[in-house]
Amino acid sequence: MSHNSELILAAIDFSKLFGTPIRAMINVQAAVFALAAVGLNLHYGFTGLLNVGMVAFMAAGAYGMAIIVTQGVLGGSVLFAILIGLIFAAFIALVIGVPALRLRGDYLAIVTIAIAEVMRVSFRSTKWLEWTGGPFGLPRAEERSAGISLGDRIGEDWNPLFAADDPTRTWGFWQLEFNMRDLWFMIVGWLLVILCSVMVWRLVQSPWGRVIKAIREDEDAARALGKNVFNYKLQSLVIGGVIGALAGLLRAFSSGFVQSDQFKPQTTFFIWTALILGGAASKWGPVIGAALFWGVLLFVEELVRQLVDNGWIPEWLISPTDVSQVKLIMMGVMLAGLMIWRPQGILGKKEEALLDVR
Amino acid sequence: MLSPRTVRFGLLAVLTALIFSLLGALFLAPPAEAQGAILNGTLKAQGESVVGVVVVVSDSAGEEVGRATSGDDGKWEVPITKLDEYLVSIDVTSLPEGVGFKEGATNEVLKEIDAWTREKFPVGFRLEDGGAVPLLTIDPLWQRILQRAVSGLRVGLLVALAAVGLSLIYGVTGLVNFAHSEMVTFGAVTAFGFEAMAPSLPFVVPVFLGIMAGAALGFVLERGLFKPLRKRKMNNISLMIVSIGLAFVLRYLIAIYFGTEPLAYKHYLLQTERNIGPIALPPKDLVIMPVALFLLVLVGFLLQKTRIGTSMRAVADNPPLAESSGIDINKTILAVWIAGSALAAAGGIFLGLTNIVEWQMGEKLLLLIFAAVTLGGLGTAYGAIVGGLAIGMASEMTSMVPFLGPDFKFMVALVVLIVILLVRPQGILGVRERLG
Numbered sequence: 001m002s003h004n005s006e007l008i009l010a011a012i013d014f015s016k017l018f019g020t021p022i023r024a025m026i027n028v029q030a031a032v033f034a035l036a037a038v039g040l041n042l043h044y045g046f047t048g049l050l051n052v053g054m055v056a057f058m059a060a061g062a063y064g065m066a067i068i069v070t071q072g073v074l075g076g077s078v079l080f081a082i083l084i085g086l087i088f089a090a091f092i093a094l095v096i097g098v099p100a101l102r103l104r105g106d107y108l109a110i111v112t113i114a115i116a117e118v119m120r121v122s123f124r125s126t127k128w129l130e131w132t133g134g135p136f137g138l139p140r141a142e143e144r145s146a147g148i149s150l151g152d153r154i155g156e157d158w159n160p161l162f163a164a165d166d167p168t169r170t171w172g173f174w175q176l177e178f179n180m181r182d183l184w185f186m187i188v189g190w191l192l193v194i195l196c197s198v199m200v201w202r203l204v205q206s207p208w209g210r211v212i213k214a215i216r217e218d219e220d221a222a223r224a225l226g227k228n229v230f231n232y233k234l235q236s237l238v239i240g241g242v243i244g245a246l247a248g249l250l251r252a253f254s255s256g257f258v259q260s261d262q263f264k265p266q267t268t269f270f271i272w273t274a275l276i277l278g279g280a281a282s283k284w285g286p287v288i289g290a291a292l293f294w295g296v297l298l299f300v301e302e303l304v305r306q307l308v309d310n311g312w313i314p315e316w317l318i319s320p321t322d323v324s325q326v327k328l329i330m331m332g333v334m335l336a337g338l339m340i341w342r343p344q345g346i347l348g349k350k351e352e353a354l355l356d357v358r
Numbered sequence: 359m360l361s362p363r364t365v366r367f368g369l370l371a372v373l374t375a376l377i378f379s380l381l382g383a384l385f386l387a388p389p390a391e392a393q394g395a396i397l398n399g400t401l402k403a404q405g406e407s408v409v410g411v412v413v414v415v416s417d418s419a420g421e422e423v424g425r426a427t428s429g430d431d432g433k434w435e436v437p438i439t440k441l442d443e444y445l446v447s448i449d450v451t452s453l454p455e456g457v458g459f460k461e462g463a464t465n466e467v468l469k470e471i472d473a474w475t476r477e478k479f480p481v482g483f484r485l486e487d488g489g490a491v492p493l494l495t496i497d498p499l500w501q502r503i504l505q506r507a508v509s510g511l512r513v514g515l516l517v518a519l520a521a522v523g524l525s526l527i528y529g530v531t532g533l534v535n536f537a538h539s540e541m542v543t544f545g546a547v548t549a550f551g552f553e554a555m556a557p558s559l560p561f562v563v564p565v566f567l568g569i570m571a572g573a574a575l576g577f578v579l580e581r582g583l584f585k586p587l588r589k590r591k592m593n594n595i596s597l598m599i600v601s602i603g604l605a606f607v608l609r610y611l612i613a614i615y616f617g618t619e620p621l622a623y624k625h626y627l628l629q630t631e632r633n634i635g636p637i638a639l640p641p642k643d644l645v646i647m648p649v650a651l652f653l654l655v656l657v658g659f660l661l662q663k664t665r666i667g668t669s670m671r672a673v674a675d676n677p678p679l680a681e682s683s684g685i686d687i688n689k690t691i692l693a694v695w696i697a698g699s700a701l702a703a704a705g706g707i708f709l710g711l712t713n714i715v716e717w718q719m720g721e722k723l724l725l726l727i728f729a730a731v732t733l734g735g736l737g738t739a740y741g742a743i744v745g746g747l748a749i750g751m752a753s754e755m756t757s758m759v760p761f762l763g764p765d766f767k768f769m770v771a772l773v774v775l776i777v778i779l780l781v782r783p784q785g786i787l788g789v790r791e792r793l794g
Binding site: 050052099100102103105106107109110111113114115117118121122125266269272273276318322325326328329331332333334335336337339340343 | 534587590592594595596598599600601602603604605606607608609610611613614725728729732736766768769772773775776779780783
């Protein structure tokens, strides 16, 4: 028995087993999800809005920016494009909010996921190929193969760490080596996360924040006190949506392109799991949740992969090609399990984490 | 008022009725055909049929597998029986005087058939008469509209089948079940598995077992997951999020054990479309549509006339009142889960028959189901049926609109959903008070 376990220990690549998840926890991807979760926290955690279409705001931000840049408006100015992306996301929030916020929670969930899908399918459609790049995304395939990326301006020209004479320079150690471009996006991304978290927290502490929390607890009571519930909800949706758009922008810049498949509904559910894991309605819950979410997911994936590769999980149970799917089962288990046993997540308060529609 | 015996009897009645309707209908269905397909085409030059031209089909070994002569309407057909790369060529000596090939075109076309994905594989030759531009043949507009309407009806019936369960479950428990899509996939996939295990049995057996498996899944989910969670006083929003997690678990379990490759049922692989008046349909549609319609009528009948159906409607309408008048709420909810899940499975199997069996098939349908349910009014069974038909029709008709292409099929349904929520949020058959 002990002999057997020694064998297992010897064959497991611990550096990779722990290195991969730790890398994922600090990588840009985690910052993107943290940012989106901060926005969702304002919607769900503080205002009680069941927004199941968070990815719509990310798509609005990313596509708004990418279209302006690739169409060369104002010489393809990145700052102007970012501004347009954020405005587009705010506009989408109004388009969703004005009809849907009058509805009860579960209806809102259905409408938001539907609108997110409408947006994804329209961006994917070949009808507006000139503008959106259709299924290929932006920049267009031929530009991308010529090495054009959305992230060049920010990742290279505006990157103090980047040296044009040595573009392959890296920094870091062990599994945590990053090139200068990724490192820069990580720094910018996590700074944005901190900035937005603090901003949301300040907002929530303000009189405005007390009203939205009152709406979350009892909409009718807030209305009875003379508050215009609809306006407050709409404001919350817009602010959280713009933060979501920042997440979409960060993802577009760091990956260098936008493509409709980046905005499938499952991204929204990832963000939800991250938020609930960290703790909705808490200050740092979404941030810690997003980092931990990727850590747990990739740890499980790596562990299963190594077990499968070494033959300790028989092939008929999970074959090597299925390992990446295990990650998503894990995500589902996490989301359902948290909701059942610890709806307040790691940092939340239980009495703030239980919403009901009535 | 509602004894366990009546509940059991009601359930039994639902299930046997389901079974018999399927058995009856599927025995009437044409038997499975051998693997194979038809290469076909219509020879036209400037819109005129080219008659009496010999088309020769040979396989990759150069062996001739068949030849045909174009008829009065310019049509030709050559059956093929194996997956191969075929060379389809026109015997140039048989071409009428003056008819030749368009610039860049030759008398030979290579056609690779790598899956029996359809009954007919069209092969086109670019003929011309003297040099003018040849035209494509297009059916008259009214005929295309009719054809679309029929396929809209088919899609609508399938969506309605899946939607009834979602709506009923919402009605009696208040849960928006995001895992309903996986119940659709589950039915299709298990039926596929049963078919693969015993390919010689008539197709009705795997269909029946698939629906039973769906019913069992409903039972397990209610008894194993949702009932205990309701006991813990979890609210419906939390349960909705749990159902999202559940959907992921089921979906990716199916992805692992069924695989991500889209597959078709071995029976009914290919069927030659039959012309019924102006519309062309594969015979399987002639079975699927009446069976689906029958199931929906049956659901309506059971809801209206049986005890369990009445108690379902009572609980959906007002749970405390229903409970105080002696209805066993938990039994009713269990019955709804079983029936809803079985119907979703049936919808999945029929969808797999008309399209393809795939791990994502339910996920792709989910928003259409939501749209149908919302359109009809969340929680109302009849609303879900009306909504399903409307959504199916709307999405199939979209491709008729000149500006909108097939990309928009799905989108139109979602736009309908959003608009209906704006205009009449309680849905067509819903009641205003359901809204907050």
